[in-house]
Amino acid sequence: HRASHDSLTGLPNSAELRARLSARLCRRPHAGRPSAVDSLDAAYEHGFDFGHASLEHADGFDHHVHTIAPEGREGDVDDGTKGLAVLFCDLDGFKSINDRFGHHTGDAVLIEVARRLTSGVRDGDTVARLGGDEFVVLADGLGRADAQDLAVRLRNAIIPPIRVDGRAVRVGASFGIGWAHCGMSADEVLHSADQRMYVEKRSRAKQQRRAG
Known part of the structure; x- marks a missing residue:
């Protein structure tokens, strides 16, 4: 258990995440x-x-x-296809909490975020800590709209204040949704979701600057 799980949050670690994702992937295109x-x-x-x-x-x-992913892009009509969604989550504002209040507070935030993510998914889904303030959710049998709804629900679950030693701190979250296809490796699927997360993070930062 220690070899396959994160010592801080108790979630599956990076190696276990890749093992579970690889077990679900098909090695050849179809x-x-x-x-x-x-x-x-x-x-x-x-x-x-x-x-x-x-x-x-x-x-x-x-x-x-065989791993089939929903076709089309965000905003298109959902074609009803269900696939293996990979949600890459990066916390917003976590570094400033660590810098201002120390690693004890940062660790408490990560533990609470892990709990909120786990509470927000179905039995059978995987929530893993990839490292630092990055988490990944594997959710099978989702359509494109289902995955987008899940990302919104998980983001909303993370936003409320987290109390640590009588102090309330807040973090946000950016999510990128990748889809597993036959012929892809676990690292390729994770990289795809990671890239989509950074696109969303940059887009939201631009929106916040315009609003400010």
């Missing part, structure tokens, strides 16, 4: 949605002996549920 019959036919075509080996090792045949 153009469509395979049926169970198609998958079995493909196994037989590869000479698979069902009595002596696992599907994962049948001459390179990957027996994974």
